[in-house]
């Protein structure tokens with residue numbers, strides 16, 4: 001094919017977290033079973049801004065929380081049509097291996113091998129056949145594009161909450177009140193947890209947490225922290241601890257204040273070389289469990305969509321910033337610290353441009 005005849009599109013390609021360039025690239029071409037989606041909006045995740053993770057992948061088009069309009073389908077695609085408004089996942093399991101049979105979809109070897117082409121911070125994305133078969137969901141009218149951009153993050157939270165068996169009336173401690181921490185505070189409230197304690201060193205984030213349903217928001221560095229934590233949990237410590245930052249000190253802090261019989265859930269990966277020191281003696285006699293939750297599978301994405309469609313769970317108010325592709329660098333800077341923002345979303349076709357079927 002004459003190269004010049006290949007249609008082009010724009011995408012934001014990261015060469016590092018500090019160097020993101022909007023570049024032209026060929027419109028991704030489809031293989032049998034694939035679809036191409038015109039991206040309406042894509043959320044920016046803190047994990048897009050983890051140095052150790054991004055430095056392994058650069059140059060890369062990030063963005064894994066997208067929704068869009070189906071732009072082209074191949075004949076092998078059954079139940080999707082051009083013009084459908086969809087969420088599409090960036091990873092899917094094989095559904096047949098031993099791990100998948102046990103429901104450990106995100107541990108499936110195929111899961112991390114599957115991906116979008118190129119990524120959500122692009123005008124168009126090729127969704128490979130394997131993903132089309134397992135985790136592309138049509139959006140009902142009651143789920144807006146911006147709410148749809150929360151399907152992936154909310155699915156991750158639903159998976160995490162499933163792992164810690166969150167029943168009404170248990171105490172929850174969310175360490176870190178960034179946008180995902182706040183989403184988890186809201187989910188804990190929705191599921192009936194009580195009390196909900198949040199810790200964050202940044203005062204404005206503690207205020208957000210209280211505004212969103214936390215009973216107590218504490219500064220983890222305060223001199224009277226131990227006393228306050230004990231007071232907030234009736235002297236028991238927190239029964240379910242959700243550690244948001246992928247940081248050793250946060251995990252250690254969680255382990256130190258978990259209640260007897262409590263669970264400490266590590267929500268975000270640490271850098272590969274990080275190690276956590278703990279005293280088995282203490283955890284043994286308190287029977288404290290440490291567990292992890294990685295990403296979300298096709299069951300949780302459907303559950304997340306259902307929850308959003310129910311109208312009982314608000315998410316769009318967590319969006320504080322909206323950018324076109326030229327704002328991806330700024331959005332990643334914000335996502336790295338969340339000192340001055342909650343969630344940012346990217347509109348690859350530009351702010352105010354209505355994306356509709358072409």
Ligand SMILES: [Zn+2]
Pocket residue numbers: 045046047064065152153
């Ligand atoms: Zn994410």
Ligand SMILES: [Zn+2]
Pocket residue numbers: 093094095096097098099100108109110
């Ligand atoms: Zn599998």
